[in-house]
Amino acid sequence: MAAKEKTGNAFVETIKTIVYALLIAGVFRTLFFQPFWIPSGSMKETLLIGDFLFVNKMAYGYSYASCPSVMLPRFGIDVDAKDICGVFDGENTRLFANQPKRGDVVVFRHPVSGRDYIKRLIGLPGETVQVRQGVVYINGVAAPQTPDGDFTEEMAPQGPQALRPRCENGPVGNGGACIKSRAIEALPSGTQHAVLNIGNQASDNTGVYTVPEGQYFFMGDNRDNSADSRLAQPAGGVGFVPFENLIGRADRIMFSSAGRSMLFFWTWRGDRFFKRVE
Template sequence: MADKEKSGNAFVETVKTIVYALVIAGVFRTLFFQPFWIPSGSMKETLLIGDFLFVNKMAYGYSYASCPSLMLPSYGIEVDARDVCGSFDGDNTRLWGGEPKRGDVVVFRHPVSGRDYIKRLIGLPGDTVQVKQGLVYLNGEPVKVEDAGTFTEKMTAQGPQRLRPRCENGPVGEGGSCEKSRQTETLPNGVSYPILNIANQQSDNTGVYSVPAGHYFFMGDNRDNSADSRLAQQVGGVGFVPYENLIGRADRIMFSSAGRSMLFFWTWRGDRFFKGVE
């Protein structure tokens, strides 16, 4: 009888430990840092497919979007941030809110789909943004760009989704050298970063966007391979992103895997451990 009681108590203690661990992890993820795995090439070369980073949630304060979502559709699990913290949605404000800076790399919640996106903040509330022949104009003035050579990567399937890169140098065979023109773009506040060009396309020439109060305009660094604020939410883009939809700032890459899984340690990129995001 005593052995059964000990066994029962041990089981209860194990369950308690697991529950406490999950609660602590949930609180940590909600208030401090959220892990983020880069699934696409829209932010190359700043962020590569397979980069694993933590998002600083303290940078901009907290809103309903700070609550974690758990999306595992293959297991029938789809817990959205609105399911947990939806009662705080709708006023476009934040608790202990901090203002994002132009040039920040930000994880935010898509205004329609609710999925997490990561892009660079280009336009602040009250700004006008336009793209002409691939060049960004902020408030009527062209953003400074300088040629920075060529970005080269291997033509091969990348990441769990096995995505293949687009190349400026035309169709490239398996294992070949996929090239894109690289430029350094410098925003009015002095933030500089590389941007890539693949082709002359519709998103290189846009109308004038007037960023409304309480909203932000985002673009991917891989300009011709990014669904961002240049496209309306209804046609696959993100449009203007409300302040309350910001989740946090990407500050540092912890490690990076060039393979199908972060568990494949032999595919880890040794030069990206603890690399700062600029």
């Protein structure tokens, strides 16, 4: 009898341990850092497909978007942040709020789909933003771009979705060199970062956007391969992003995998471990 009681108690203690661990992990993820895996090439070369990073949630304070979403369609799991913290939605405010800075690389919730996106903050509330011939103008002043050679990658499937890169040097066969022009863009904040060019397209010449109060304008560094604030939400873009939709700032890449799974250690990119996001 004693043996059964001891076994039963051990089982209960194991369950408690698991529950406590999940609660602690949930609190940690909600308040401090959220893991994020880069799924697309819209932020190349700053972020590559397969980069794994932690998002600093303390950077901008907390809103409903700080609660984690768990979306695993394969297993029928679709728990949205609003399902957990929807009571805090609707006022476009944050607890312990800090304003983001131009040039920050930010993870945010898409205003319509609720999916997590990562882009660079370009336009602040009340400003105007326009793109002319691929150059960004903020309040009518150009953010200058200095040519800086090429960004070259192999033409091959990338990441779990086996995405193939787009190339400036035309159609490229498997294993070939996929090349994009690189430039260093200088924002009015004084920050500098690399941007890539694939070719001339509609998003290289836009109208003038006026950023509403309490909202922000984002763009990807891989300018010709990014669905961002240049395209309105109904048309498949992001549009303006409310303050409350910001999740956090991307500060550092923890590690990076060039393969289809983070478990394929032979595809890890050794030069990107603990790399600072700039």
